[in-house]
Amino acid sequence: xxxxxxxxxxxxxxxxxxxxxxxxxxxxxxxxxxxxxxxxxxxxxxxxxxxxxxxxxxxxxxxxxxxxxxxxxxxxxxxxxxxxxxxxxxxxxxxxxxxxxxxxxxxxxxxxxxxxxxxxxxxxxxxxxxxxxxxxxxxxxxxxxxxxxxxxxxxxxxxxxxxxxxxxxxxxxxxxxxxxxxxxxxxxxxxxxxxxxxxxxxxxxxxxxxxxxxxxxxxxxxxx
Amino acid sequence: xxxxxxxxxxxxxxxxxxxxxxxxxxxxxxxxxxxxxxxxxxxxxxxxxxxxxxxxxxxxxxxxxxxxxxxxxxxxxxxxxxxxxxxxxxxxxxxxxxxxxxxxxxxxxxxxxxxxxxxxxxxxxxxxxxxxxxxxxxxxxxxxxxxxxxxxxxxxxxxxxxxxxxxxxxxxxxxxxxxxxxxxxxxxxxxxxxxxxxxxxxxxxxxxxxxxxxxxxxxxx
Numbered sequence: 001x002x003x004x005x006x007x008x009x010x011x012x013x014x015x016x017x018x019x020x021x022x023x024x025x026x027x028x029x030x031x032x033x034x035x036x037x038x039x040x041x042x043x044x045x046x047x048x049x050x051x052x053x054x055x056x057x058x059x060x061x062x063x064x065x066x067x068x069x070x071x072x073x074x075x076x077x078x079x080x081x082x083x084x085x086x087x088x089x090x091x092x093x094x095x096x097x098x099x100x101x102x103x104x105x106x107x108x109x110x111x112x113x114x115x116x117x118x119x120x121x122x123x124x125x126x127x128x129x130x131x132x133x134x135x136x137x138x139x140x141x142x143x144x145x146x147x148x149x150x151x152x153x154x155x156x157x158x159x160x161x162x163x164x165x166x167x168x169x170x171x172x173x174x175x176x177x178x179x180x181x182x183x184x185x186x187x188x189x190x191x192x193x194x195x196x197x198x199x200x201x202x203x204x205x206x207x208x209x210x211x212x213x214x215x216x217x218x219x220x221x222x223x224x
Numbered sequence: 225x226x227x228x229x230x231x232x233x234x235x236x237x238x239x240x241x242x243x244x245x246x247x248x249x250x251x252x253x254x255x256x257x258x259x260x261x262x263x264x265x266x267x268x269x270x271x272x273x274x275x276x277x278x279x280x281x282x283x284x285x286x287x288x289x290x291x292x293x294x295x296x297x298x299x300x301x302x303x304x305x306x307x308x309x310x311x312x313x314x315x316x317x318x319x320x321x322x323x324x325x326x327x328x329x330x331x332x333x334x335x336x337x338x339x340x341x342x343x344x345x346x347x348x349x350x351x352x353x354x355x356x357x358x359x360x361x362x363x364x365x366x367x368x369x370x371x372x373x374x375x376x377x378x379x380x381x382x383x384x385x386x387x388x389x390x391x392x393x394x395x396x397x398x399x400x401x402x403x404x405x406x407x408x409x410x411x412x413x414x415x416x417x418x419x420x421x422x423x424x425x426x427x428x429x430x431x432x433x434x435x436x437x438x439x440x441x442x443x444x445x
Contacts, residue, residue: 089253096255097238097380106381109238123381 002153003160005031005142011160016167016176026170028143034163035141038151041192044199046150048072049137055108055121055129060101062111062119065135072134074111074119083132086111091120098122158191234388237262238380244398247417248406262377264401265384268394269374272386273303279432280387281371282306289360294334298345298352301372305354310340311365320356328355337361389431393424 003011009027013019039047051065055076075083084107089097091112098104106123114120140146151159164184168176235243241261245252252258272278287296289310298305309317321342328334328344338358346353356366375385386394400421403414 090255092255093253093258096258 001156002148003142003156004152005144005147008142008152008156008159008163012163012167015160015164016171018167018171018175023167023170027167030166030170031163032141033166034159035149035151036138037166038155038158038162039138042195042199043136044195045202046154047136047139048134050132050134053131053133055125055131057125057127058105060098060120060122060124061114062121062131064117064119065133065137067137068135069138070136071111071113071119072136073132074121074134075132076108076129077131078107078129084108086121088112094120094122098124155191155195158188158195161185161188161191234383234391236381236383237265237377240265240384240395240398241380243395244402247396247399248403248409249413250402250406258380260405261398261402262380264405265377265394265398268397268401269377269384269386271397272390273373275429277306277371278374278386279434280385281374282369283372285368285370286311287354287366287368289340289356289362289364289366291360291363292335292337294356294359296354296356296366298354298368298370300350301375302352302370303372304347304352304370305343305345306369306371308343308354308366308368310360311367312362313364317367323357325355328357331357335359340366387432390428393421393428396421396424 008031009024012027012030013024016023047069049065049067053062053065055062071088074086074088076086078084086108087110089110089112091114094110094112095101097110101120101122101124104124105126108121108123108125108129111119111121139149142149142152161184165181165188168181168184238258241258242252244261245257250257252261273281285298285302289296305322308320308322310320311317318339318341320340323342323344325344325346328342334355334357336358338361340356340358340360342357344355344357346355354366354368377384384394396417400414400417403409403417
């Protein structure tokens, strides 16, 4: 089972028993809020992306991709196209380590989030480098022009429950019983756990080995 | 299977700091962690100098003598003299006896001129003063074997001026120092870090020794 933009809108209105024009006009916003919350609560393969970046000689600043949300890895290509991994640090670390970024140059070793749109690397690149940047994205949500998404196809349960929770906030307590909200909250939590479980098996196990590969990441806390 | 064929492992200061923090169980992220770790690293290196002679810090230092001058300066980073001799113009060395400052003070006439046969050292704040006795009557060369402080850590990109055999002790020692200023670290973990440091240092010191044979001959009379 999966949802499309249209079927999800219908489901939300049906579950919340609200077919008013006012509520219908807010449904796109409710879906957007639900998707945003869901994507923040999860760290799934589906939200991962890798893209190339260019480091300019003498310039320690590297623009982030437009769809960048959080970093996963940062490699540069060294001699013979060998990938060299850069380690994520705080800006203060980068500045302390390489305090004359204007004139001193070398092979980059660390990177940090300079601001929302820019990375800083250090040492300041001595030559131009091609980089491979892995990061998490926030994919485009459902809309009239984007009728299905990964979440609507692969996580319809979590998507529905989170949208019901966001819709209930709009409708206020008088129109939605606290018991229903509790039920959807619990259902949302269970759906998240199932998604994480599925992701865990996808990433860490196969038929030959059922044990966890490497260190298991701490689960992302659910905003209850 | 191929092997690397290289023998160049010598991590720079930032990687030593990262390893030390890893052993404590903390990830290095900010500037202050770097700064405090470098300070600890310099203190650790100073502690090693205080422990005694590190073979790689021994070097020959020659000082020309001046007729009628009894005192000569041993500047930082030199800590002390192990052996000293006076070398004449024919490159023949005559060993000098080290005497205490009070023995030197006991000489009635400090300006007695002649071939120096002894020396005393006054350890100062930033430098030391060598006192020769008798005061040189000819221009010769004071040849000394000295040991000095280990170089400062300096920039985070530097490697540390210790031989590879001391790298395990350098890492475990820094981890112990960082552990000491990590209030949330359990005392049991700190004890483990200290024990690891002491073991690594003991092994390194045991390895860092003079391998020439030592002959002890009894004087039978």
